[in-house]
Amino acid sequence: MRLLLVEDEPELNEIIAKRLKKEHYGVDQCFDGEEAWDYIEFTEYDAIILDIMLPKIDGIELMKRIRSQKKDTPVIMLTAKDSTEDRVKGLDSGADDYLIKPFAFDELLARIRVLLRRHTGQTSNTMTLADLVLDTDKKTVKRGEQAIILSSKEYAILEYMMHNQGIVLSRDKIEQHIWNYDYVGGSNIVDVYIRYLRVKIDKDAPRKLIHTVRGMGYVMREDHD
Structure with a gap:
């Protein structure tokens, strides 16, 4: 390359x-x-x-x-x-x-x-991180063998974060991507949705996948905080 x-x-x-x-x-x-x-x-x-x-x-x-x-x-x-x-x-x-x-x-x-x-077109209808699998065609999410039901906004945020695994995404950047540039930032709406996702994805799992980077934002990765 x-x-x-x-x-x-x-x-x-x-x-x-x-x-x-x-x-x-x-x-x-x-x-x-x-x-x-x-x-x-x-x-x-x-x-x-x-x-x-x-x-x-x-x-x-x-x-x-x-x-x-x-x-x-x-x-x-x-x-x-x-x-x-x-x-x-x-x-x-x-x-x-x-x-x-x-x-x-x-x-x-x-x-x-x-x-x-x-x-290069290296795309797939599924994105995987550890035992978390997101199917972009069916719009479904599984953690191990457990199906996870998400709202449309929860799914959109998770898909965006999965697509950018390993990259720290600021709250503003998530807002701009999910709610577009017309959305007025400064609220805690991203934090609220991340909290929802953590309850559904990480709460009962031994390995946490959604991480907070203090002062910067959030990142999807396998390692622990």
Whole structure:
């Protein structure tokens, strides 16, 4: 798998590139938008990691150019700005995902894996985590041999979290995905639904799958808190 990394901070660029190479990805490194566009025009990449704040051509403009050329390469945008307006701007320009600096490298890896699975069509009608199985065709959920009955919103949240296993999802991001961008955040509605899901999925299970990451959000994974 070949990735393009576009990050103007030399030290961060080198750190990310080295870690990606250790994971056996091929990595081309660029430090400004103009250089990146030259690479993109003549090279096919499996995914692009793109900083928003770039010299010469910024990330938003570069993203628009990529999509205007009908290139469907998955793109993760890196941003130091944690605001809904900036996230919407990045996604509206054509990015598939975004990550706010500073971030954990393992989360970047998880997001890359998710995008690559989507892009290469490695999809299935079932998603599995430990003994939890979600069938996206039948809209059913089982934990071991036990069927779990969920409301439509509970199911939607669980499916979103299962699709992003290992990725910490903030309350705002869950709200935006489930209730769309018109939904006014700031309530505890996500916490309420997570509590419902925990009762139905984790209460009687020896291994908990829904985890709270303090100050950040929620994540689906096998390990314990």
